[in-house]
Amino acid sequence: MSEAHTRRKQPDVVRRALLQEAARIAANEGLAAVTIDSVAKAAGVTKGGLFHHFQSKQALIDGVMAEAIALLEEDVERRMEGDPEPYGRFTRAYVDCMFADLEREDARLWAAICASLMADASLRKTWSDWFTARLARHAETDGALEHAIARLAADGVWHASLYGMEAECGPDRNALRGRLIEMTRRPAMSENTSEDR
Structure with missing residues (x-):
């Protein structure tokens, strides 16, 4: 079973990873560096996967x-x-x-x-x-x-x-x-x- 398939079955794990990566980027590079692309890439999910949890960049930051x-x-x-x-x-x-x-x-x-x-x-x-x-x-x-x-x-x-x-x-x-x-x-x-x- 692929890691992507396993992660899809664990939405809380994906959500936490997205929050952690957004936090890490904000801490290291500033709030302006927190983008949909940068966070999705860092968390290892698609942009669609990110949008499943957060409807916008502002929702992610919130x-x-x-x-x-x-x-x-x-x-x-x-x-x-x-x-x-x-x-x-x-x-x-x-x-x-x-x-x-x-x-x-x-x-x-x-x-x-x-x-x-x-x-x-x-x-x-x-x-x-x-x-x-x-x-x-x-x-x-x-x-x-x-x-x-x-x-x-x-x-x-x-x-x-x-x-x-x-x-x-x-x-x-x-x-x-x-x-x-x-x-x-x-x-x-x-x-x-x-x-x-």
């Missing part, structure tokens, strides 16, 4: 962004499930994801993809819509100024790594991560309350 967000969403949810303290839970998970992303084998690839995709206004809106929805969902537990500072700082570390500016993050990235996580915790009540005075 699919790459959706995949990146889905991976982040899954990682955030998994980390939140393991955190027993509701206050700041989303922010801690987000910060952990940004720092863990720096350690992943494919981190540079996904970072470059996201940077490339953010050049597109509709994709920025997709990201913004996802993030805004998450903030609204966790407004009660993650709405403090310290939470916003921690998330923005984690984004900054992620972007610094993307641009090869790790030195800007200081000598101990783990200490920085720890400090950001500490900022997400509920402030300790002062031992000297006004009633004690």
Whole structure:
């Protein structure tokens, strides 16, 4: 049985290959290099095979962004499930994801993809819509100024790594991560309350 015949029977495998190749091309050559021809060729499928999964180049690019967000969403949810303290839970998970992303084998690839995709206004809106929805969902537990500072700082570390500016993050990235996580915790009540005075 030929590989083409086997792949036809596995549409999810073909779809994933198309997304991965589009992501790789975007990361290595920029968003403009993502074409129907380049992605189909790299994935080893016909243009018709690509169009079976994605009706246009824009649909393919939207699919790459959706995949990146889905991976982040899954990682955030998994980390939140393991955190027993509701206050700041989303922010801690987000910060952990940004720092863990720096350690992943494919981190540079996904970072470059996201940077490339953010050049597109509709994709920025997709990201913004996802993030805004998450903030609204966790407004009660993650709405403090310290939470916003921690998330923005984690984004900054992620972007610094993307641009090869790790030195800007200081000598101990783990200490920085720890400090950001500490900022997400509920402030300790002062031992000297006004009633004690």
